[in-house]
Amino acid sequence: MKKKTAWIIIGVIVAIIVVGNVGWFVHTQQHSQSSSSNRSGMMGSWSGSSGHSMMGGNSSGRAQRNSDTDVPLKTATTAAKRLAVPPILKPTKKSGDSVYYTLKAEAGTTTFKPGVKTKTMGYDGSYLGPTIRVRRGQTVHTKVVNQLNQRTSLHWHGALVPGKADGGPFEPIAAGKTKQTTFKVDQQAATLWYHPHAMGTTASQVYHGLAGFMLVDDQNSQKLNLPKKYGVDDFPLVVQDRTFSKAGQFDYQADYNADGTEGNTLLVNGTLNPYINVTTNQVRLRLLNGSNARTYHFTLNHGATIRQIATDGGFLNQPVKMNQIDLAPGQRAEVVVNTANATSKNVALRTNGQRVLQLRLHSKRTGSRTLPVKLNHLTPTKQLNQFGLKHQTISFSGMGRMVRINGRVYNPDRIDLTAKPHTNQIWNLTNNDSMMGGMDHPFHIHGAQFRILSVNGKRPSAAESGLMDVVNLKPGKKVRVLMSFHDRGIFVYHCHNLEHEENGMMGQVKVE
The missing domain is CATH 2.60.40.420 (Cupredoxins -  blue copper proteins)
Incomplete structure (x- = not known):
């Protein structure tokens, strides 16, 4: 009798968990669709x-x-x-x-x-x-x-x-x-x-x-x-x-x-x-x-x-x-x-x-x-000055509609970072994707070029030692880059997977 009662209690608990998860899933999907709709209204869609x-x-x-x-x-x-x-x-x-x-x-x-x-x-x-x-x-x-x-x-x-x-x-x-x-x-x-x-x-x-x-x-x-x-x-x-x-x-x-x-x-x-x-x-x-x-x-x-x-x-x-x-x-x-x-x-x-x-x-x-x-006649990577510079951390994550940079979706009314023209910064780029094997996120910067300092802690290859504006971030990859902006203004940085970009995987930096 005690065993039967115990099994009944376990069954009730499992049912509660399942129903709760279903409710959470439905709520999450509705919230995601609502958020997507709101962003569509803000950013526009192709008609x-x-x-x-x-x-x-x-x-x-x-x-x-x-x-x-x-x-x-x-x-x-x-x-x-x-x-x-x-x-x-x-x-x-x-x-x-x-x-x-x-x-x-x-x-x-x-x-x-x-x-x-x-x-x-x-x-x-x-x-x-x-x-x-x-x-x-x-x-x-x-x-x-x-x-x-x-x-x-x-x-x-x-x-x-x-x-x-x-x-x-x-x-x-x-x-x-x-x-x-x-x-x-x-x-x-x-x-x-x-x-x-x-x-x-x-x-x-x-x-x-x-x-x-x-x-x-x-x-x-x-x-x-x-x-x-x-x-x-x-x-x-x-x-x-x-x-x-x-x-x-x-x-x-x-x-x-x-x-x-x-x-x-x-x-x-x-x-x-x-x-x-x-x-x-x-x-x-x-x-x-x-x-x-x-x-x-x-x-x-x-x-x-x-x-x-x-x-x-x-x-x-x-x-x-x-x-x-x-x-x-x-x-x-x-x-x-x-x-x-x-x-x-x-x-x-x-x-x-x-x-x-x-x-x-x-x-x-x-x-x-x-x-x-x-x-x-580019300065060799190992001779580039890295001391006393401002650091920025840019973290890519997510898939589909849920792509984010530093946990945020793009907002054209928000400035995410600031910089001064012709002033070097070090940007630490990471791809934190782990879900379902993860996604590549090609990082692209507007208004600047960069030199790769390291890839997963190691010096870049000879083919990666030049001036770049795109670097591919595979799941788990960490890349440190040295960059400076050439002109004043507001510039975006984003994933160059165009569907990810349009789903909000983008940020803004103000250079002044």
Whole structure:
């Protein structure tokens, strides 16, 4: 009898616990949905063709994924096509060291597959945008015309510009409106890019094609004996993953994942299954990960060698021989491929099990087979002063709608950190994710560049020793960086997984 009574009591206790947990779960979900709705109202949502709110959940019904469960990439089935190289944008006006540009954000259609017109977005065209090439010391005046039916902005990713010219989430351009920005180019030669950054529309607009290169030249880059004939031995490559519906369209709403939207098809400069004709012994590839969420792991085959010469913010001190180049969303790397000892006429740049780009080697290639020994004069990492500096701690955590920085969701009315221009700080970056294996969080800073001091307590590799504005934080990873802001203003820092960014994984720093 006593045993029976004991079992009854245990059963009642278990029932109470279960009911309590169910009630807690329902309350939590309702609270999460309410919070998400409130943020959507504050930050806005895209009411364009998809009708999808960036702040919502996983509308595709797809399970949230961790960092190891990428959407599988498909092998290209279309015939190989010559790589599209974005044209250099011509200034509308030049006056001394001042150059003037106009960019139009517009909707259109693009033929990726024969006979199929896909609805897309682009700058001065239907998909992607022209390359803007500027020189250190120039003053750049840009007029951005928004011909879309939704708000947008234009962020100069990697550029050291004043806060008002940065094009961040608090500088939107309404549909049908125009915005003008001016900034002076005052940084080393580098491969930068531009893309939208208005809260609630960024991820979808980038997915539909709004992005372009900005290349900075300086005296050093002009003197170095490197491949530099644009579109001949010097190629900009924006690598993206997209999914085509049965009708041949981008369906962002159907493919949306709160933990990062990935596609199953690779595009390079908007080209399916691309190739380039290589007529020189060395070819320079300016790699840009322009995807919303996928990380790429680039390799070469058939005996060709790859040497990294630059990171996000400019040249490394020396070329670094690499077996693999890993790029998180937003990251760039300049590499030089040496084909002199290639064992095949067709060399492939590959990633994640698929071919990215075919290099068709001319039988009589010309030009240099060597690289300069010295590329830059950056202070070695171990000699960087770290004493007496202000420290900041930036902690990334969460998944899906529940992503946070330092336990907070982005609030455009809140200043999270402060800094002074041209004053070094040390930022301690951590990824505290542990749930379900955790998520990668690529940290990106606006208005500044940084040098990595340590990765999990160890000195960075040679390829990580350059100027950067993005570093990938894998679960449990700790990175210490040294940075200073170039100009005054309000700048954001955030996860460059665009869906995480739009779900509030972002903070603000005021520089004054």
